[in-house]
Amino acid sequence: MKLVTAIIKPHQLDEVKEALEAFGIQGMTISEAHGYGRQRGHSEVYRGAEYTVDFVPKSRIEVLVDDMDSSSVVDVILKAAQTGRIGDGKIWVVPVEDVARVRTGERGVEAI
Amino acid sequence: MKLVTAIIKPHQLDEVKEALEAFGIQGMTISEAHGYGRQRGHSEVYRGAEYTVDFVPKSRIEVLVDDMDSSSVVDVILKAAQTGRIGDGKIWVVPVEDVARVRTGERGVEAI
Amino acid sequence: MKLVTAIIKPHQLDEVKEALEAFGIQGMTISEAHGYGRQRGHSEVYRGAEYTVDFVPKSRIEVLVDDMDSSSVVDVILKAAQTGRIGDGKIWVVPVEDVARVRTGERGVEAI
Ligand SMILES: Nc1ncnc2c1ncn2[C@@H]1O[C@H](COP(=O)(O)OP(=O)(O)OP(=O)(O)O)[C@@H](O)[C@H]1O
Ligand SMILES: Nc1ncnc2c1ncn2[C@@H]1O[C@H](COP(=O)(O)OP(=O)(O)OP(=O)(O)O)[C@@H](O)[C@H]1O
Ligand SMILES: Nc1ncnc2c1ncn2[C@@H]1O[C@H](COP(=O)(O)OP(=O)(O)OP(=O)(O)O)[C@@H](O)[C@H]1O
Ligand SMILES: [Mg+2]
Ligand SMILES: [Mg+2]
Ligand SMILES: [Mg+2]
Numbered sequence: 543m544k545l546v547t548a549i550i551k552p553h554q555l556d557e558v559k560e561a562l563e564a565f566g567i568q569g570m571t572i573s574e575a576h577g578y579g580r581q582r583g584h585s586e587v588y589r590g591a592e593y594t595v596d597f598v599p600k601s602r603i604e605v606l607v608d609d610m611d612s613s614s615v616v617d618v619i620l621k622a623a624q625t626g627r628i629g630d631g632k633i634w635v636v637p638v639e640d641v642a643r644v645r646t647g648e649r650g651v652e653a654i
Numbered sequence: 655m656k657l658v659t660a661i662i663k664p665h666q667l668d669e670v671k672e673a674l675e676a677f678g679i680q681g682m683t684i685s686e687a688h689g690y691g692r693q694r695g696h697s698e699v700y701r702g703a704e705y706t707v708d709f710v711p712k713s714r715i716e717v718l719v720d721d722m723d724s725s726s727v728v729d730v731i732l733k734a735a736q737t738g739r740i741g742d743g744k745i746w747v748v749p750v751e752d753v754a755r756v757r758t759g760e761r762g763v764e765a766i
Numbered sequence: 767m768k769l770v771t772a773i774i775k776p777h778q779l780d781e782v783k784e785a786l787e788a789f790g791i792q793g794m795t796i797s798e799a800h801g802y803g804r805q806r807g808h809s810e811v812y813r814g815a816e817y818t819v820d821f822v823p824k825s826r827i828e829v830l831v832d833d834m835d836s837s838s839v840v841d842v843i844l845k846a847a848q849t850g851r852i853g854d855g856k857i858w859v860v861p862v863e864d865v866a867r868v869r870t871g872e873r874g875v876e877a878i
Contacts, residue, residue: 544863568691572687572709574686602795624869632793632867634767634769634864637749638746643743682801683826685798718858756844757851761840
């Protein structure tokens, strides 16, 4: 199992969510973050205003997936989050050793 | 070492915290998140009101543990977070290669 | 590749950010968290007031790095976050199997 984490532009969240659902993903976790990449956020535009501070608001998406879906899920997020402008986002994949579904107590792939 | 991450119902946070303390866990990190699982959040009840939007408020708990405690800590969280209703939560375990305690500069298991 | 996560005192964030930039780090993600360590937060001072609750406000920093930079980045954060007082912070390192840069579609180390 893998955990795919994506830091994207907040206004792309709906598009990413819909693309993940179309792919068959059944759950995800979202949180608010701030960040910057290679341009230190300086030239990023957020809600029509140029941000002069370093840290630009971002959405942080976490998706637990089966091993075989991991690379496709990165592709799905990549395509749905892309606007072609700087600050579009970063995605990373981390190995997961165990998953549990709290209500049922299931463990492993069945629990995702 | 492992990092156990749990996404639970916010009103179960105190119970999970107390269960982890009773187990002997000495530290944890909490943040706010939103998410949904297999029912897309539609039929989850939060604070007495049925949520019609997809994303339901959740608490995100992170606990660094020694290898040998990892599976027990998942069990402890699972039991304390369980209400029997949908949306009870998801827990996952990720391998950790190094830990540092900032004040003392300790590294490894001693630093947890 | 590795993901270095650090939970630090919020007022040390600027110092950590500058130290990471001086080291050559080009991007990072920040989010808000609450937490406690071995003293359960009881004797930590935050903004001049002693916190009587368990959970003290913390900044959560995530930095993707190349394998060879991982240990140095932990050292850089450790030094910049250290005030010598309890609650200074915790850092952990997790293996990363893939990274993608959304705008360009790059994958792997080039994408960091
Ligand atoms: N090395 C990194 N570690 C952790 N998070 C990062 C890193 N680089 C970028 N991020 C996160 O991803 C977000 C988007 O980064 P961004 O798209 O600007 O990357 P980039 O490499 O500068 O690409 P681009 O040139 O297209 O802007 C940042 O705001 C930050 O939250
Ligand atoms: N695949 C997933 N990836 C990332 N986070 C997830 C995933 N599935 C669920 N979550 C997170 O866990 C929270 C709780 O999920 P939930 O308990 O609804 O899972 P479930 O499998 O639908 O179980 P149940 O049928 O008991 O509701 C979600 O709100 C979301 O934040
Ligand atoms: N075991 C843990 N798992 C997850 N997060 C932790 C853990 N221990 C500490 N943290 C996070 O790191 C923050 C800082 O911890 P803290 O510096 O108090 O660690 P400590 O071991 O008690 O060291 P000190 O004795 O210097 O206070 C906490 O507020 C919490 O967010
Ligand atoms: Mg950038
Ligand atoms: Mg559900
Ligand atoms: Mg402490």
